[in-house]
Amino acid sequence: MSEPQSSYRARIDALATASTGLKSRDRSFVTAKIITGIILLALAIWLMKYQPAHIAWILLPAACFVALAIAHERVLRRLRQHTRLAAYYERGMARIENRWATEASTDSITNGLQFLDPHHPYARDLDLFGPGSLFQLLSTARTAPGEETLAAWLQQPAPISEITLRQQAIRELAPQLDLRETLVLAGEEAKGKLHxxxxxxxxxxxxxxxxxxxxxxxxxxxxxxxxxxxxxxxxxxxxxxxxxxxxxxxxxxxxxxxxxxxxxxxxxxxxxxxxxxxxxxxxxxxxxxxxxxxxxxxxxxxxxxxxxxxxxxxxxxxxxxxxxxxxxxxxxxxxxxxxxxxxxxxxxxxxxxxxxxxxxxxxxxxxxxxxxxxxxxxxHPTDIFPTLIAPDTPRIEAEDLAHPLLARDKAIGNDLALSSASNGLQLIVVSGPNMAGKSTFMRALGLNIVLAQAGAPVFAKRLALSPLQVAASICVLDSLQGGLSRFYAEISRLKQIDDLARAPMPVLFLLDELLSGTNSHDRRTGTERFVRGLLTRGAVGLVTTHDLALAEIAEQIGPHAANYHFADTFDDGKLHFDYKLTPGIVQTANALLLMRSIGLEV
Structure with missing residues (x-):
């Protein structure tokens, strides 16, 4: 059991023990209030009937009842606080044990879906908001200003100076469980009430x-x-x-x-x-x-x-x-x-x-x-704070980088280096079969960059990067309400990425199965020309594809581009993946094997 797990479990057990005692006191106070109320009523009736001149004597049991009510309310308040804190630590255990996404229905923390802007350059593509999102994993905010601030930090990269200040503050706050308990109890009162x-x-x-x-x-x-x-x-x-x-x-x-x-x-x-x-x-x-x-x-x-x-x-x-x-x-x-x-x-x-x-x-x-x-x-004590590099040329150097929404003991890490320097690698074309890990790796890179530029630690052994504007085309959807086809929605996103690449901040582009809504010739030509334009403006990034014809783009561009792939093996009717990024073009395909494995005659 990790140190955070043992700390949370110890506090949950202590709260359970204290709550048991408080519940016993609650029952005692209820009994005492009932007895005192009966005495008060009986005395009032007797005095009014036989001793009306001494009716003031009812003030004594009345005062006792009031004192019991005040003391009882204190016990109930402490019991409510213990219940809130226990729920808070149980949510922490769910996050550590990677149960946080499946238990979302019982979690009072929002998933941030209200902050999802379909026009944002990467929010939908990287699962920033919504069920099972990065925001849901991160947020412990109990007020609207807290949720809004966290959402804003995830959607906009901070300057290096601000990132450094946040890292220092986060390092100091991380071990302070007692302070967080105080803030949780204060924030719980404001949850849904502060306007x-x-x-x-x-x-x-x-x-x-x-x-x-x-x-x-x-x-x-x-x-x-x-x-x-x-x-x-x-x-x-x-x-x-x-x-x-x-x-x-x-x-x-x-x-x-x-x-x-x-x-x-x-x-x-x-x-x-x-x-x-x-x-x-x-x-x-x-x-x-x-x-x-x-x-x-x-x-x-x-x-x-x-x-x-x-x-x-x-x-x-x-x-x-x-x-x-x-x-x-x-x-x-x-x-x-x-x-x-x-x-x-x-x-x-x-x-x-x-x-x-x-x-x-x-x-x-x-x-x-x-x-x-x-x-x-x-x-996540094994996560590390990234090193921020002065913004001279766009650069990313990652070692053993993995997807931050996956369990730490199951995720597979990969190395990556991108740079727009004269001898750097600006573009990686990632090929591979279905389910091999291409999109997951792309999202892993994007989410870790988002975390780094918000001031948070990242899921990697080492990460160094310069300031970058993340821009992605991974999960582009059509819109019946807006009258947009998927292809038109995709090229609209590409126009947005192109506009960002013309801005002062360098762009990290993440393009998954680009222009899949058109014929293979247009797709090949359009992808190469679009990517060349981004590279000319100093952008760096990844392009994933099933279409091996697109792998030729890296060869056409030259030394600033390279082919990598994720592969699979098929044994005993089952697919096996190692999720490791490997140089070169993929040499396997699994579509027919997958179809046959479920009984389709192809």
Whole structure:
């Protein structure tokens, strides 16, 4: 059993033991509350019938019942937390044991399908999102900002400087299980409840008031009204009190709609900000060494006040506002301006801290994305962090590189070297029979490059690369809704790849069975011309094919291209694959053998 497995199993067992004790206490509290409730009811009936003058004695069992309820709720809260943490570690065990894809239906983590853009240059082709995807394997985010940040990192390569900072942060976060537990419990409360768009809209909305003038007006009228009441009491002058009461009622009525409108969005913001504070507080308190984590912490301070304390201050102001439900406050509001002043205090908070809310959400998102990659790092201890090479010429050097979505003890690794340098190999044409591993190898390369440029470790013994824009044509589908045939959808993708190759960042192209929707002559000519154009612009990449005629492309292009293949053997009616990339053109074919093996007479 690996170290991550043993750590997770130990914590799952400890949580199970603690939960057993908590469930026993839960049953005891239920019994105690029932007994106390019966005593309270019986005592109340007896006192009302025989000793009504001593009815106050029911306060004693009532206080006991309240105390039991409070203590019971604490036990239930801890039990819920233990259940959440146990589920969290069980999901971790599923990932380590390669059960994560098949158990997706019971996993509360989303698979990121909402982020799948069919026009993205590689998201669909590399299984970035959806069931059994890289996002599903990686994501432990519990909030929308965390999922959005991780999805964005997977879809856009980061600069080398940013990748280096992320790697340092991920290395530091990887072994910190206790911190992750705290973040998980905070994030669980926010799962499906935090509404970042609505919160940002409220925080950044322009103020509808001239706060200084209104505050001066309301305080002045309040002071004058109180003074008029004192004058009435001291010198029997009712006229000023009556006049000021009428004036204050009129002013309150004039501003009533504006104040109600301003306060209407506060309750939703209060809930979202409380959840955000629960997520940010552990980040603020923790001591970090990595520069990236220090940067995130520094962004949680505004005007010398950390985000969680600022949100706590808003909570107090909202509590003042909520007091207007009290009948005494409602009566008082007719003559003085308690509710308007509370609304202005909240508006003042929004003017001071509102512009920071977007950044606080961004920090929460980045922290969850880093934590997701740290969990992946911890659960795959044999994976390595890649070496980033200065962007002089496009270059990839991989040793024992394998598909990151496969089990570590079953995946087959391969070596690869691509470079647009004068003596480098820019193009590899990969031939081979069905099921030999051509598409899997292509996806393995693409996914590892995506992981590397997001800051994560990769499934390889060694990987060095320069900044690259991945572009793939592997899983191009037709579109009935869009009226596109598969062939037209494919050439549209090729146009997108060509446009990317003209941009400053070099392209890594991954082309599987290119132009299979046309005749062999057009396919051969079109593929060669398209690939030559990419190579001229400094791109590097792979082309896979079943059609051995396409293998001639490498010979036509010259020393910057080479043929490799995946082979198979057929013994005792069964196909066998070694999934090893081998120089040269494939010499075997398995289509007829496969057809005969299932009883077709061909």
């Amino acid at each position: 970042p768009d609505a919160l940002i809209a409220w925080a950044e909305a322009p103020s509808p008031f001239r706060r200084a003038a209104l505050r001066t007006l309301f305080l002045g009228l309040d002071a004058a009204w109180v003074a008029s009441l004192l004058a009435w009491w001291q010198w029997r002058w009712p006229a000023p009190a009556l006049a000021l009461s009428l004036i204050n009622i009129g002013v309150s009525y004039k501003f009533r709609e504006r104040m109600l409108k301003a306060a209407s969005g506060v309750e939703g913001a209060q809930h979202d900000l409380a959840l955000l504070a629960a997520i940010l507080a552990p980040i603020e308190r923790h001591t970090f060494a990595a520069g990236k984590l220090h940067q995130l912490q520094s962004r949680l301070t505004c005007s010398g006040i950390c985000a969680s304390k600022a949100i706590a201050d808003l909570t107090r102001r909202l509590a003042w506002l909520e007091s207007n439900d009290n009948w005494f406050v409602k009566l008082l509001n007719l003559f003085c301006f308690w509710t308007p002043l509370c609304t202005l205090a909240i508006d003042a908070w929004r003017a001071r801290f509102g512009p920071s809310v977007r950044d606080w959400l961004a920090v929460a998102g980045e922290m969850e994305a880093l934590t997701s990659l740290a969990v992946y790092t911890y659960e």
